[in-house]
Amino acid sequence: MAPKYKLTYFDFRGVGEPIRYLLSYGGADFEDNRIKLEDWPKFKSSTPYGKMPLLEVDGKEVYQSSAICRYLAKQFKLIGSNDWEALQIDCTVDTITDLKLAISGAHSFEGNEEAKAKKIQILQKETLPMYLSKLDKQVKDNGGHFVGGKLTWADLYFASQLDTWGAAKQGKSPIDDYPNLKGLYDKVNALPAIKAWIAKRPVTVW
Numbered sequence: 001m002a003p004k005y006k007l008t009y010f011d012f013r014g015v016g017e018p019i020r021y022l023l024s025y026g027g028a029d030f031e032d033n034r035i036k037l038e039d040w041p042k043f044k045s046s047t048p049y050g051k052m053p054l055l056e057v058d059g060k061e062v063y064q065s066s067a068i069c070r071y072l073a074k075q076f077k078l079i080g081s082n083d084w085e086a087l088q089i090d091c092t093v094d095t096i097t098d099l100k101l102a103i104s105g106a107h108s109f110e111g112n113e114e115a116k117a118k119k120i121q122i123l124q125k126e127t128l129p130m131y132l133s134k135l136d137k138q139v140k141d142n143g144g145h146f147v148g149g150k151l152t153w154a155d156l157y158f159a160s161q162l163d164t165w166g167a168a169k170q171g172k173s174p175i176d177d178y179p180n181l182k183g184l185y186d187k188v189n190a191l192p193a194i195k196a197w198i199a200k201r202p203v204t205v206w
Contacts, residue, residue, distance in 0.1 A: 003075075005030035009053040010037065012204040015065040016053045017160040018153075021188075022069060024197035025156060026076035034202070066093065073153035080152055088147045092138070092154040096161060099131045103165050128174055136178040144183060151188075159188035164206050 005023055009016030011034040023030045035043055035052065044050050048063050055061070055068045062068060070090075073079045080086045106123040135146075135158075143149035146158070162185055165174055175181040188194060 002028070003057050004059070006033055006056040007031065007053060008033040008035065008056075010035055010040070011202065012206040013160070013164050014206060017164070018069050018157045019053060019055065019065065019072065020197065020201070021156045021160040021194060022072040022076060022078070022153060024193050025078070025191065026072065027193060032201075066097075069093075069153055069157065078151065078153040078156070080148055085148045085152070089152050089154045092135075092146045093157050095131070095135070096154075096158055099127070100161060100165065102127050102131075132174060132178050132181065136175075136180045139180040139184050144180070144187065146184070155184060155188050156194070159185050159194075 005028050007016060007019055007023065007030055009019075013020075020030075020032065047054060048061070051063065053065055053068065054063050062071070070079070073089075080089050102123060106119040106127075138146055145151060146154040158181075162173070162175065173182075175185060189198060
């Protein structure tokens, strides 16, 4: 009997979206429980550490987004062929997370507009090109995927997070100048199960 999944996260994509991608890819009929921001203060105390996402598997609750993703990747055969590939996947996912944090950090509230502008300039001119050029080469060197020349959860993680990087776009996608990343993004989102999820998911800004 297939496990019963319930994902609890905010009503936007964020770090919950890689989990939704994995569940969709795996063909899981999951409950997508979305918490409104105004309801979070009263819901927060019921969570293990005051954070989301949370995943219930047959009624048993777990937390931490990367740990959840790694567990689901094992269930759906997306972890690589051996321990070395699994390590490379983890390295890639953590690198993408570092980039995501750099983007959000540069656009976070900054009372000094001059300081904020400088942070964004560094992001645009230095941080994004450094990360994206290296990730693009990694995909090129691995036959259109991040690891092992085949689909892994690192690919799904990247594709699911890219659209949340809107603050870095400034009128275009951050990967417009990186054809290998663009090809991978399009490839993942064209997978039938992922395409179906994108078509039916709630429309949110993030």
